[in-house]
Amino acid sequence: MKFSEYFLPTLKETPSDAKLASHKLMLQAGMIRKVTAGVYDYLPMGFKVLKKVEEVVREEMNRAGCQEVKLPIIQPADLWRESRRWDDYGDEMFKLSDRKDQEFALGPTHEEIITDMVRNELSSYKDLPLTLYQINDKYRDEIRPRHGVMRSREFLMKDAYSFHGSQESLEETYRDLYDAYARVFDRLGLDWYAVDAPSGLMGGSYSQEFIAVADEGGEEIAVCDECGYAANVDIAAYKPSEDEAQVELKELEEVETPGKETVAAVADYLDVPGQKIVKTFIYSTDDGYLAALVGGNDELEETKLSSHLGRSDLEMVSTESEIEQVTGANFGSIGPIGLDIPIYADADIKAMKNFIVGANRNGYHLKNVNWERDLEDAKFTDLRRVQEGDRCPRCGDELDFYRGIEVGQIFQLGEKYSRALDAHYQDEDGQLKPYLMGCYGIGISRVIPAIIQQNYDEDGVKWTEAVQPFDVGIIVLDDEGSDVFEYGSYLYDELSDRGYDPLFDDRDESPGVKFNDADLIGLPVMIIIGPRGMKNGELEVEFRAGGKETVKIDGVPRGEVADRIGDLLNR
RNA sequence: CGGGGAGUGGCGCAGCUUGGAAGCGCGCCUGCUUUGGGAGCAGGAGGUCGCUGGUUCAAAUCCAGUCUCCCCGACCA
Structure with a gap:
């Protein structure tokens, strides 16, 4: 991509209403723009990163044997009344009606829709288990949207739903999806914990949240490094105090x-x-x-x-x-x-x-x-909130407390929705039984601020490899028509041909502007070609993570220079 | 919903107390000069001062109402 042709409006000044680094940087780096409270445009680079996250998730879901579907955003109120969540979800839902005064909701989640979809089709135990997923926008009328796409009213989510004929089957899929999630968050380069979690409005028996560690995150978790116990503090247990030594009971x-x-x-x-x-x-x-x-x-x-x-x-x-x-x-x-x-x-x-x-x-x-x-x-x-100094309920070691961003949650729902929506299958004995269900979400759009929150410095974003919008930036410090520009142009074509995704900063801007933008948008590597280097017969390769290399070009065939740069990019 | 704050060119802000010609920085356009970490000079474009009503000879400024947005908290992915 040529910078001069790319719709990438970076901001010199940080917008005043952004507080969190990830929010500021996403605005400044020209990834998103606010339309109204909790609703955002994704500009090309923001969208590109979003799609990269999406693709990692899709690959791992497919690998785990899930099948992708697409479910409607507009959902009839009747289905929600059937599950009794029309009122339970309440004001959190965007509700609307059509010209005939039929009521609808913009889907905040899709349990009702998907259960409705399968209930007429999965009628035998032989059809089970089955796991379906989609990647689609969700709508929640948040009490208080904040921090850009971190907590927005329209957001992209991967949601999966599984259907089972036995608890064992549900638990097996649950474990498989847990593993898939672990691979997803590892691949994305996040520092994360999976913690026991309350199941809230979803209902169900067991649930875990995936929390990306960040001091600014909205979730608080308690973790035992010794035995691996980890839980959201809302439900985290502790080891109760031992009995006080023999004490005389005094008079009331x-x-x-x-x-x-x-x-x-x-x-x-x-x-x-x-x-x-x-x-x-x-x-x-x-x-x-x-x-x-x-x-x-x-x-x-x-x-x-x-x-x-x-x-x-x-x-x-x-x-x-x-x-x-x-x-x-x-x-x-x-x-x-x-x-x-x-x-x-x-x-x-x-x-x-x-x-x-x-x-x-x-x-x-x-x-x-x-x-x-x-x-x-x-x-x-156990009724009280855990606190600093509490001991692990399992092993007695002291608990550590962290804050973080919830990027995913998995639930064993049980029969809640299948019962409510009358969704049955026949088991081997011919008995009608409600499916056991699980549901599994990843906040795709929220992953981006989570990654940024864990990877940035005062100059801008430092992308993890899985989601970096470009592999390398080519910075030319002279105008079109110069040798410098021409060399950069050659490298741009050559690296593109070799399968890299370079951003060629061909703009007529001063060097400072180009360097600062490169840091801001998080180009992992900058190839710097300027008159000064040209004179010395070299170009520079600078890494966003730190470090610099000089590559000799004087008397070296261009193809070999490209080879050398390729080596540096792959290391 | 409770508490705090803000709406003035694309962005960031001043002006409001004490009513009297709408300003500044950045960005944008044109030209020239510049070119290794956010360049210089010159010229220029761009604003229903959130909205409605009121007071006044006169309102960005005062009054009333209303809408929107932001921050903190209770709720949620």
């Missing part, structure tokens, strides 16, 4: 704590460590109230509570009047003792003795509370 005692409404204030007032206090949260459900208890310095993880209880109707009681009605006290003094509601306590505080809770009487707390005597009905389970 009500103490005055006037106006002390926070853990810190109470701890300070009573001169005890904050962790000695147990926090109480009251939740309402369709079937009444319940209490959740965590340590004073811990954070209740609602995801854990709701998945432990297996219910999605949890709502934390957050108005003064309601909390008073349930406990008889205001927020600063609520506690579990004397409440006639189920009590769930975090496993980590089970070992505590003689601790402190609110007295359910304004301005008072209870000291020397003990489970076996005062709260014998409390049920213990």
